[in-house]
Amino acid sequence: MIQATPLISTLKTESTLCIYDGKSKLDSKKDILSFLYLKPTRNSKLGSRFNYTVYAPSKYDTLHSIQSPAVCGDCTLAKPETGNCYVTFNHLNTISKWVDNHKETINYKPDLFSSDDFSYLKMYVNGSYLRLGSQGDPVSIPIDITLKLAELYDYKFTSYTHVHSLEKILGYEKLTLVSCETVEQAKYFQNYNFRTARIVPEGEKLLPSEIVCPEQEGKTLNCSMCMLCNPSNENIKKNIVFRPHGTKKNKLIKYLKSQEKI
């Protein structure tokens, strides 16, 4: 018989749980928050079974400061010259509302390290997948929390980091793919046993180990059915390629050309 616990009461009214409230691992002077969003996503690319995490500054002045280095590191896609961050203004708006709604009222944070909370959450999320870092970088919070999240979802998750400091991401080899923009970056991180996710314009050559995201090629419906981007699955050796897409893709292609002289 399951006893009533603060977590169970919280889950009766909340679908967003704060899982971290502390210093950023990417900027030790900044406090950040991280949330676990438990409602299955309605995103057609991910599929219907994904929960996701969001990383956001605990204090911010404008919506766009949500992309601060404390949560996004030095992600290329957040730079004005690429302008290609897939987190749209609407999405940022939603995230900022979450932060506003939760930062003053976080009265119960699940303790992923307590067996009671962990077991209950595990039953609750049973059958779901996790997208680490729907906004922000998974490396921005302590690795032990990310390891518990991976365990919570039975290691069924997808994750990408844009942090290119090897020192900061060593230990994450089975917790995240590394997003890359150039062949050199991809080869460098593959050499350190990371799998990579590289943006490559249509028509450009791939490395022998790379495969274009099957969803972009119409070969699978969504990530739930594919899961090639699961970093913890040791049977998957392929590195992923994404084709630039969306309304700002030409700007991104121009940036990639300037980086690699493709």
Ligand code: SF4
């Ligand atoms: S490769 Fe598969 S898991 Fe990765 S983004 Fe594409 S569809 Fe999703």
